[in-house]
Amino acid sequence: MTPCVLITGASFGTGYAIAERFAKEGYAVFIGGRGKKYGEDVDAAAKQLQEAYGCFAKGVLYHTDCICEQEINALFEQIKAEGYPLKACVFNAAHLGRGQESLSVKFDDFMQVIQTNVGFNFLIAQHAAGQMKQNGGGSLVFIGSNSALRVTENRCAYCSSKSAMLAMSKSFAVDWGQYGIRSNVILPGMIKTKRWQENENGIQNLLANRTPIGDIAEFEDIANAAYFLCSEQARCITGTELTVDGGMLAQLTPKEE
Numbered sequence: 001m002t003p004c005v006l007i008t009g010a011s012f013g014t015g016y017a018i019a020e021r022f023a024k025e026g027y028a029v030f031i032g033g034r035g036k037k038y039g040e041d042v043d044a045a046a047k048q049l050q051e052a053y054g055c056f057a058k059g060v061l062y063h064t065d066c067i068c069e070q071e072i073n074a075l076f077e078q079i080k081a082e083g084y085p086l087k088a089c090v091f092n093a094a095h096l097g098r099g100q101e102s103l104s105v106k107f108d109d110f111m112q113v114i115q116t117n118v119g120f121n122f123l124i125a126q127h128a129a130g131q132m133k134q135n136g137g138g139s140l141v142f143i144g145s146n147s148a149l150r151v152t153e154n155r156c157a158y159c160s161s162k163s164a165m166l167a168m169s170k171s172f173a174v175d176w177g178q179y180g181i182r183s184n185v186i187l188p189g190m191i192k193t194k195r196w197q198e199n200e201n202g203i204q205n206l207l208a209n210r211t212p213i214g215d216i217a218e219f220e221d222i223a224n225a226a227y228f229l230c231s232e233q234a235r236c237i238t239g240t241e242l243t244v245d246g247g248m249l250a251q252l253t254p255k256e257e
């Protein structure tokens, strides 16, 4: 039976590349997003995926500024109603919490990042695991960040949330392994996003050429890692992290240009 995957924040960029990877592997794909009011059109992304790969693809909507359990329930009912067993869930959506200077950041703004990256992901994982348990197992993959381990300035909430994701994923691995559910985290370093291409805040020059491999991640590098962790090849891998950062985290000081 055709399995399905839910990917949050998948209407463009990294998330869409992850959706493409699963579509190529024959999955039915649910593209999660906040919709046109906040972000991109999930239905347009699903249509594009369907046309490109001939797979089943559907957009599903949620809110992250005001998280509603009933809404998440309804989303998972929608997935169930399509009849494809949920076997994978990739948590790509993130509140980037940029420019939050620790001395002056408002508590509400700090908590919005934690609520999105920890609370919302917890609720999605709990619902996904409920279905996976019924489906005989599945795989959860959190797109974390290498800043869970070594931080960047003025992003206390973001780095803390990505760090919390490590313990959350380990907890899921321990609590739900008995149901055949695995849970792992990918730690990207820098990714070649539109922001990076447009060299916002001079980020293109920041570290990109100074990793051990002299490069940073393409969207596909993250997508390949996400698919691998959901595949049968990774059947014994759970409760751990896979760093995909060109070796950035391993070096104490950036390589000379």
Ligand SMILES: NC(=O)c1ccc[n+]([C@@H]2O[C@H](COP(=O)([O-])OP(=O)(O)OC[C@H]3O[C@@H](n4cnc5c(N)ncnc54)[C@H](OP(=O)(O)O)[C@@H]3O)[C@@H](O)[C@H]2O)c1
Pocket: 008, 009, 010, 011, 012, 013, 014, 015, 032, 033, 034, 035, 038, 039, 040, 064, 091, 092, 093, 094, 095, 096, 116, 143, 144, 145, 146, 187, 188, 189, 190, 191, 192, 193
């Ligand atoms: N870019 C990097 O260099 C880098 C480095 C390390 C880790 N990461 C991680 O890798 C993942 C992808 O990164 P990216 O740069 O490609 O991300 P992005 O494009 O900025 O955002 C990914 C998705 O998150 C959703 N999103 C954005 N703001 C949100 C908010 N406030 N609340 C809920 N959802 C929100 C968006 O979906 P909708 O607008 O459609 O809802 C978007 O598609 C993220 O988890 C990020 O933390 C990225």
